[in-house]
Amino acid sequence: MKKTLVFASLLALASAPALAQVPVATPSPDPHYYSDPGMTYTAPAGSFLINRVTVTPDQLGSDLQPVAAWVINPGKENQGVIQIAMEAYSGAPDQWEGQFESQTHGAQDGTLIRNKTSMSLQNGMPAYFVEVASGSGFDSRKQYAIVWADGARGVVLSVTTRLGDIGSDQAKTLLSQATAVRYPLDQP
Numbered sequence: 001m002k003k004t005l006v007f008a009s010l011l012a013l014a015s016a017p018a019l020a021q022v023p024v025a026t027p028s029p030d031p032h033y034y035s036d037p038g039m040t041y042t043a044p045a046g047s048f049l050i051n052r053v054t055v056t057p058d059q060l061g062s063d064l065q066p067v068a069a070w071v072i073n074p075g076k077e078n079q080g081v082i083q084i085a086m087e088a089y090s091g092a093p094d095q096w097e098g099q100f101e102s103q104t105h106g107a108q109d110g111t112l113i114r115n116k117t118s119m120s121l122q123n124g125m126p127a128y129f130v131e132v133a134s135g136s137g138f139d140s141r142k143q144y145a146i147v148w149a150d151g152a153r154g155v156v157l158s159v160t161t162r163l164g165d166i167g168s169d170q171a172k173t174l175l176s177q178a179t180a181v182r183y184p185l186d187q188p
Helices: 002-014 093-107 168-175
Strands: 033-036 039-042 048-052 065-072 080-088 112-120 126-134 141-149 153-162 178-180
Touching (some): 093 112, 093 141, 093 153, 126 168, 141 168
Antiparallel strands (some): 033 039, 048 065, 065 080, 080 153, 141 153
């Protein structure tokens, strides 16, 4: 069994795209774990990794781009997605949340942002917890997001489900395993 897992891991590494060869702080084959020089996040047990790429701040543009995503409760009515998205941002950290709100409002009609509250990540990094509702009828979605800036990027860690499938306390639990520091500007 162990040899099979090692072989599968080596095969996956050999076929990985060139972007995945960018060095990261803590390389990990664990599909629940995301790490780079400025942050870590551990997705909840039972979630399934659907996307993870490694990017450096100089590879980011001025729009949010997903760097990792997990499905929770796959195939069930209350299926949702946990996502980490980033964009290049070197402005004042306390102004990043306002930029996130502005972009979110402009992305789709009928977006309602409410209950913005200050919080801290697991290691004390300041952040905001934001609730975003969008869509109407059967297409209604609720996104709970933790947003922060690390000196080189704006980061959004969010969970999105159908409206009413989870509440803010459950969302905070799903997103709670995040830590962040000022991005090491002298590293890749």
